[in-house]
Amino acid sequence: TFYMEADYGRSRVFRQDGDPEDVIQEAIDTCPVDCIHWVDYTKLKNLEDERQYQVIPRAGLPIDRSIVAAKIKERKLARKRRKKRT
Template sequence: MDFTNPFHNTEKNNEITGWEPVLGGQLAEKAVWVDEAKCIGCQYCVHVASNTFTVDEFHGRSRAIRQDGDSSDVIQEAIDTCPVDCIHWVKFEELDNLENSLDRDMFQTFGKPPRMNKH
């Protein structure tokens, strides 16, 4: 692998493993994840790390939108401000399973009336 250009993979299979030193030559071993089922929509994390977190417009819950949006220190500060401890560092390999485990259809929206079936 050519480490002088982090976006150039010289291996034959061209498989991206997630361990490439893409940002500043540092290996990214962990990802940030919001357990939206526990989130209360306070938006503290968005105010601290606005390049990493956003609030879902419909459900009113936080979500990590960029893993490299803010420095690790700023993301950790956002994690520390969460009053319900719903933001976690996880392994990148766990992200898909964690996202798939959320049933957003069961979420109560914050600040909006609940969805009603129209007859």
């Protein structure tokens, strides 16, 4: 299952193991903007780290920029707190 993130120019997969490879390949082949592609597993961790503070709205809901900024700040503070505990 994927969701298009228009603000970031990419899509996001919610269940990377949710469908058989042929169904995933069909989604890749039929994507009108070529936003779906295979990613080497060894690069996945870096890609996930790059987007750790992204706030992804639920589909169909309007985006409130102040809420997005607050959530990003909240996630950063939570991460700092977790690092202090260890």
